[in-house]
Amino acid sequence: MSSDPTVQPVPASVERKVDDADTTLQNPKWAVVALGSNLGNRLETLQGAVDALEDTPGLRVKAVSPVYETEPWGVEPGSQPNYLNAVVLVKTTLPPVSLLERGHAIEEAFERVRDERWGPRTIDVDIVSYQDVVSDDPQLTLPHPRAHERAFVLAPWHDVDPAAELPGRGPVTQLLAHVGHAGVRPRVDVELRLPE
Numbered sequence: 001m002s003s004d005p006t007v008q009p010v011p012a013s014v015e016r017k018v019d020d021a022d023t024t025l026q027n028p029k030w031a032v033v034a035l036g037s038n039l040g041n042r043l044e045t046l047q048g049a050v051d052a053l054e055d056t057p058g059l060r061v062k063a064v065s066p067v068y069e070t071e072p073w074g075v076e077p078g079s080q081p082n083y084l085n086a087v088v089l090v091k092t093t094l095p096p097v098s099l100l101e102r103g104h105a106i107e108e109a110f111e112r113v114r115d116e117r118w119g120p121r122t123i124d125v126d127i128v129s130y131q132d133v134v135s136d137d138p139q140l141t142l143p144h145p146r147a148h149e150r151a152f153v154l155a156p157w158h159d160v161d162p163a164a165e166l167p168g169r170g171p172v173t174q175l176l177a178h179v180g181h182a183g184v185r186p187r188v189d190v191e192l193r194l195p196e
């Protein structure tokens with residue numbers, strides 16, 4: 001019994017939202033993040049992005065792939081410098097859109113300039129997949145709509161998780177066998193550190 005007029009009942013919709021948030025916080029999800037750089041000190045920038053991801057509240061970097069030297073995909077051959085690419089496996093309590101926002105903030109921190117489609121960039125942070133979420137929202141399409149055709153994503157991902165599957169597309173092993181390794185080669189002379 002409450003006679004205090006300032007105590008309002010909590011609406012069921014608010015209770016549900018709080019419960020959902022609690023469930024998310026107790027239930028970290030796996031996500032796969034692809035990193036690419038073809039301007040500036042590419043390796044330093046990739047490491048900076050890995051460290052910035054790890055510095056994110058609610059996110060832990062669980063695995064960092066080998067680094068690949070890759071030919072620019074989707075543009076005129078020779079029109080851009082080669083990329084360094086890598087893939088990072090993370091466990092996070094952030095919802096997908098917050099993970100995307102964090103990726104954009106990291107791109108901004110590295111002064112990425114967006115002018116042309118698939119233009120050269122200091123850093124690109126793409127959300128390849130978020131658990132088994134499938135979404136065709138253009139702001140955040142999951143899995144990434146072009147990941148299945150990109151050896152520069154599939155090869156490093158396969159290295160850190162050979163049993164991985166791309167939701168709706170199938171096992172990464174099969175997708176990689178289909179696209180082949182042309183234009184991507186492991187850079188065994190360099191590596192990214194898994195933050196401590």
Ligand SMILES: Nc1ncnc2c1ncn2[C@@H]1O[C@H](COP(=O)(O)OP(=O)(O)OP(=O)(O)O)[C@@H](O)[C@H]1O
Pocket residue numbers: 100114117118119124125126127128137138139140141142143144145146
């Ligand atoms: N899975 C995703 N990961 C990252 N961005 C996404 C994703 N799905 C949709 N987007 C949207 O795509 C927009 C453009 O992203 P970006 O500039 O990184 O594209 P891009 O890297 O040049 O090309 P691509 O999308 O082919 O990798 C972003 O602002 C973002 O809202």
Ligand SMILES: Nc1nc2c(c(=O)[nH]1)N=C(CO)CN2
Pocket residue numbers: 035036037070071072073074083085118124152
């Ligand atoms: N090799 C390579 N090519 C690309 C890359 C990339 O990361 N690596 N990213 C692109 C836009 O996301 C377009 N083309």
